[in-house]
Amino acid sequence: MSDNSSAIEATISAIAARIEQKNAAREKALAESRQVIRNAANSIRALHRHEFEQAAEMLEQGRTLLLGLKNVLSSFPDIYWAGYVQDAQKEYSEARLTYALVRGEVLPLPETLGVEDAPYLNALAEAASELRRYILDLIRHGAEHNEECEKLLEKMDEVYSRLVTVDYPDVLTGGLRRTTDQLRGVLERTRGDLTLTLRQRVLELALARYNASVDGKL
CATH class of the missing domain: 1.20.58.2140 (Methane Monooxygenase Hydroxylase; Chain G, domain 1)
Incomplete structure (x- = not known):
């Protein structure tokens, strides 16, 4: 060789x-x-x-x-x-x-x-979106969780408000703009669901008080 x-x-x-x-x-x-x-x-x-x-x-x-x-x-x-x-x-x-x-x-x-910055930011948006499922589970468990639901909704709102200010090209943020837009939709649906639930419970309490007062007069 x-x-x-x-x-x-x-x-x-x-x-x-x-x-x-x-x-x-x-x-x-x-x-x-x-x-x-x-x-x-x-x-x-x-x-x-x-x-x-x-x-x-x-x-x-x-x-x-x-x-x-x-x-x-x-x-x-x-x-x-x-x-x-x-x-x-x-x-x-x-x-x-x-x-x-x-x-x-x-x-x-x-x-x-x-972890790196871009995965972290996208994960934060998705974590906030994940709170919707947690809030809906609490809603199903009754009115005693209303305060916790509202606190979690506030956290969702705060995360969205912070992330929406991160305005850089997708190549640097891993497509954060799209993930943040998705969070906005989840946030608004959750806000609507929680607001409706709270109003229904206010009406239920008012109706219960009315029925109690009527029964007391009979």
Whole structure:
């Protein structure tokens, strides 16, 4: 074998080894991104069932996976920014932010969660939208939750009011404008549903008082 042939073989072998390493990192990123997304979805389901401890445990698992991914992909920025890691960051952040909003906690920062800015902002909009489901569940459980519903609606409104001021190209924000527009629709429907419910309950109380006064006169 000529020196030239040996050099080519060595070069190709070295490149193949680097590609193999990169492919292994990519496969790991895909698998663990999917796991983060599953954990986030299960955490939100547990949150709606008021299984707060279980929700928190799954959030911690997701955080650990994301931090591990960041370390694994530190040498492969093209894989890190390919999209699926950011999708996992968004879903995890949505679950974590929804948990904080429901539990009345201070919203964690993107640096605390270990996620990028664009996934965080979109997750915040989707977390606020997720409150609609929580509010509707509370409405179904009766008038004793009216105050909590109103507080959650105020949080939805505040998130929307802040996000609508973030006016930059979609390439920088990950399509935040569309996500914020969707939140506005969810917010208005929720406001309408809650307002109607509160008015109905005022009427029910007034009718109950009237019937009681009539019965007292008989």
